[in-house]
Amino acid sequence: MTDEPETRRSSTRRASFVIIAGLVVGLFSGLALGVVWWRLAPRVPVVVQPGDSYPQGYQPEGYFAADATFGLLGLIAGIAITIGLANMRRDRLFSVLIAGVLSGVVGSAAMWFVGTRLGSVDIDGLIATITTDLLTEAPLQVAMPAMFFMWPFAAALVVTVLALGDWIVEVRSARRARSPQTDRP
Numbered sequence: 001m002t003d004e005p006e007t008r009r010s011s012t013r014r015a016s017f018v019i020i021a022g023l024v025v026g027l028f029s030g031l032a033l034g035v036v037w038w039r040l041a042p043r044v045p046v047v048v049q050p051g052d053s054y055p056q057g058y059q060p061e062g063y064f065a066a067d068a069t070f071g072l073l074g075l076i077a078g079i080a081i082t083i084g085l086a087n088m089r090r091d092r093l094f095s096v097l098i099a100g101v102l103s104g105v106v107g108s109a110a111m112w113f114v115g116t117r118l119g120s121v122d123i124d125g126l127i128a129t130i131t132t133d134l135l136t137e138a139p140l141q142v143a144m145p146a147m148f149f150m151w152p153f154a155a156a157l158v159v160t161v162l163a164l165g166d167w168i169v170e171v172r173s174a175r176r177a178r179s180p181q182t183d184r185p
Contacts, residue, residue, distance in 0.1 A: 015095035018088050019102065025081055026103025026151075027110055033073050034114025040073075041066040041115070043137035048126045056135060063143045071147040073111065078104050078154025086162055093159050093166075100155025108148045115140050 044062035046053050082100035089096055120139035142148065 014089060015092055018085055018092070018095045019099045021088065022081070022085050022099025022103035023106055025084070026105075026107035029077050029081060029103075030107030030110025031114055033077055033107070034111040035118065037066075037070055037073055037111055037115040038118040038140060041069040041140055043140070046123065046136055046138040048123060048130060048134045048136060050130055050132075051127060053123050053127055063141075066140055067142055067144045067147050070111070070115070070142055071144075071150040074104070074108055074147065074151035075154045077107060078151040079158055081107075082155040082158040086158065090162075093163050096162075097156065097159040100159060101152045104149075104152030104155050108151045112142060112148070 042062050042065045044059050044066075045056040047056050078100065081103055082096065085096045085099050085103075086093070116139060118140075119137075121136055123136075123138070126134060126136070
């Protein structure tokens with residue numbers, strides 16, 4: 001009887017460790033991936049005039065490429081980190097799910113924060129201070145908010161695949177246990 005509370009406490013402690021590890025790894029991975037996103041994503045040229053700014057020409061592909069790069073980095077990070085978290089606590093997939101989703105939220109926010117701050121240009125400051133037209137690169141931004149959900153989505157997908165795999169193994173072993181054993185020569 002006295003072993004049950006200790007076992008429950010130990011299990012809770014290990015689940016908490018996975019969640020804390022997910023948050024820490026998500027934060028630092030997000031910071032590093034923000035630098036990678038800043039280096040990989042294309043910039044859109046912007047014409048800055050006194051009183052106004054606008055993209056040079058119609059260039060939606062620049063915004064799309066920056067968003068796709070952000071989403072792809074988040075997807076890769078979500079898969080890799082959640083697989084690592086699952087290796088830590090394979091028997092408790094719910095704690096892995098929570099840790100993976102939380103690491104995705106923290107990591108995506110950190111990646112966005114770093115990527116948008118590096119090399120950013122104060123467009124409003126330029127508008128207020130210049131007297132002639134100026135061509136500069138626009139700061140990075142995420143135009144499609146769904147890209148923020150790629151990392152948590154990948155984490156949930158990995159846990160779903162693992163849970164489905166566990167379920168299939170259980171069904172097969174239950175079938176084998178129910179089927180009569182026949183000796184074959």
